[in-house]
Amino acid sequence: MHSPADHPLLDSHEAAVLRSVVEFAREVIAPGAAERDSIEKGQVDWETVRAGQQIGLLRMAMPRDLGGLGLSQLAVALVLEELAVADPGMALVFGATGLFQTPILLSGNARLQERYLPAFLGDEPVLACNAVAEQLNGTDLVLPQHAPFAQNMTSAKLSGDTYLLNGTKRYITNAPVATYATVLANLNGSPGSTGLTCFVVDLEQDGVTRGEIHDKVGYRTAPAGELVFTDARVPVENVIGDEYGGWDLNAAVGNVTRVTCASVSTGIARHSLERAMAWCGERKQGGKMLYEHQMSARKLADMAARVSASRALYLDAAVKADNVIPTPAYEPAVAKLVADRAAIDNADAAMALIGAQAFQRGDGMDRVLRDAYGPRIYEGTPEALALVITGELFDVSETR
Numbered sequence: 001m002h003s004p005a006d007h008p009l010l011d012s013h014e015a016a017v018l019r020s021v022v023e024f025a026r027e028v029i030a031p032g033a034a035e036r037d038s039i040e041k042g043q044v045d046w047e048t049v050r051a052g053q054q055i056g057l058l059r060m061a062m063p064r065d066l067g068g069l070g071l072s073q074l075a076v077a078l079v080l081e082e083l084a085v086a087d088p089g090m091a092l093v094f095g096a097t098g099l100f101q102t103p104i105l106l107s108g109n110a111r112l113q114e115r116y117l118p119a120f121l122g123d124e125p126v127l128a129c130n131a132v133a134e135q136l137n138g139t140d141l142v143l144p145q146h147a148p149f150a151q152n153m154t155s156a157k158l159s160g161d162t163y164l165l166n167g168t169k170r171y172i173t174n175a176p177v178a179t180y181a182t183v184l185a186n187l188n189g190s191p192g193s194t195g196l197t198c199f200v201v202d203l204e205q206d207g208v209t210r211g212e213i214h215d216k217v218g219y220r221t222a223p224a225g226e227l228v229f230t231d232a233r234v235p236v237e238n239v240i241g242d243e244y245g246g247w248d249l250n251a252a253v254g255n256v257t258r259v260t261c262a263s264v265s266t267g268i269a270r271h272s273l274e275r276a277m278a279w280c281g282e283r284k285q286g287g288k289m290l291y292e293h294q295m296s297a298r299k300l301a302d303m304a305a306r307v308s309a310s311r312a313l314y315l316d317a318a319v320k321a322d323n324v325i326p327t328p329a330y331e332p333a334v335a336k337l338v339a340d341r342a343a344i345d346n347a348d349a350a351m352a353l354i355g356a357q358a359f360q361r362g363d364g365m366d367r368v369l370r371d372a373y374g375p376r377i378y379e380g381t382p383e384a385l386a387l388v389i390t391g392e393l394f395d396v397s398e399t400r
């Protein structure tokens with residue numbers, strides 16, 4: 001049986017964190033998953049977020065000398081698998097805040113780290129987001145070879161000692177409740193999105209409004225919406241990395257983030273496996289437990305194999321993310337491609353194995369089915385990942 005705290009590459013501090021997360025996911029997150037599924041759009045379950053803050057879930061990858069838990073990517077990925085088994089939307093709420101912190105940490109900019117990261121250490125939780133996608137630009141902001149074709153991109157223009165941001169970001173996890181965002185904008189009227197630059201933006205200022213709040217089919221625990229910038233002022237020192245360095249930073253962040261996206265998908269796939277095992281281990285038809293029938297056994301074995309394969313791939317990618325600079329593109333993309341499919345296939349198999357009971361409202365499998373389709377959209381669709389993977393296989397430098 002999977003016991004995340006026992007992974008041999010975790011140090012004793014990380015193993016202790018994992019033990020507390022396993023308990024937190026089982027005792028605190030899982031029992032409220034069904035209720036959170038019908039939460040009003042744009043709202044977040046602050047009580048659970050606050051409880052997560054107490055055990056450090058909003059500062060997982062922040063170094064210990066900055067007050068964070070200082071977890072390796074391997075440990076963060078194992079944490080997110082546990083959260084996703086209980087409620088993937090909640091994994092996204094914590095994960096998206098980590099996604100805001102990732103470019104600040106990767107940039108090594110001590111001033112931005114000291115200015116923005118302490119907000120995540122207080123008793124009251126602060127949420128953040130990473131704002132990339134737009135109405136007209138989705139994959140066009142994921143694949144560098146699409147950059148010339150981005151349309152009407154959120155823009156940044158220098159005016160004195162501040163940049164003025166204009167445009168609308170869409171589908172942004174945590175946007176309705178976030179205090180800070182990392183925002184990718186196109187600098188000085190460059191064609192398409194070829195001038196991509198990353199900014200840290202305080203969302204509680206004039207010039208920033210929350211636009212449409214999205215009513216998602218799945219991941220309903222995680223609020224999402226638009227961020228609208230109208231001459232929003234961003235100080236020059238809030239550029240992360242360099243002007244025009246947004247594509248490189250976005251790719252670096254994506255390679256790290258795909259590891260944890262894959263672990264979230266693995267958690268969704270594992271939830272379906274656990275549901276199917278519970279059912280097939282007590283339901284009898286034809287005088288035998290369902291798991292004793294060969295056809296059901298094959299389904300269950302395939303589900304288990306998908307979980308194990310997905311986990312093996314994300315752990316391998318996490319080890320690379322922890323030890324290779326820069327994080328390679330290939331392993332995280334492969335891990336995410338396989339795990340995203342496993343989430344969908346296992347939800348489908350669990351529906352088949354459980355039968356009519358899983359088709360009832362209130363049973364919970366409908367939520368899993370809806371959630372299972374989310375991961376294949378963000379941080380690279382299967383088609384975008386395929387281009388990244390074949391780019392690596394054939395060493396096509398533009399896709400890196």
Ligand SMILES: Cc1cc2nc3c(=O)[nH]c(=O)nc-3n(C[C@H](O)[C@H](O)[C@H](O)COP(=O)(O)OP(=O)(O)OC[C@H]3O[C@@H](n4cnc5c(N)ncnc54)[C@H](O)[C@@H]3O)c2cc1C
Pocket residue numbers: 096129130131132133137138139140142170171172173174219224374375377378379380381382383384
């Ligand atoms: C649950 C969820 C959470 C999200 N959270 C965030 C967030 O926090 N921050 C953020 O910035 N965004 C977020 N997003 C948005 C996400 O990043 C975009 O949805 C994603 O980039 C894809 O863009 P799109 O949906 O506009 O699809 P499009 O890019 O329009 O793609 C539509 C289809 O065309 C295919 N396609 C596109 N280009 C190619 C190509 N070259 N070859 C073959 N096929 C192609 C795609 O694979 C897809 O099947 C989130 C989305 C979801 C569903």
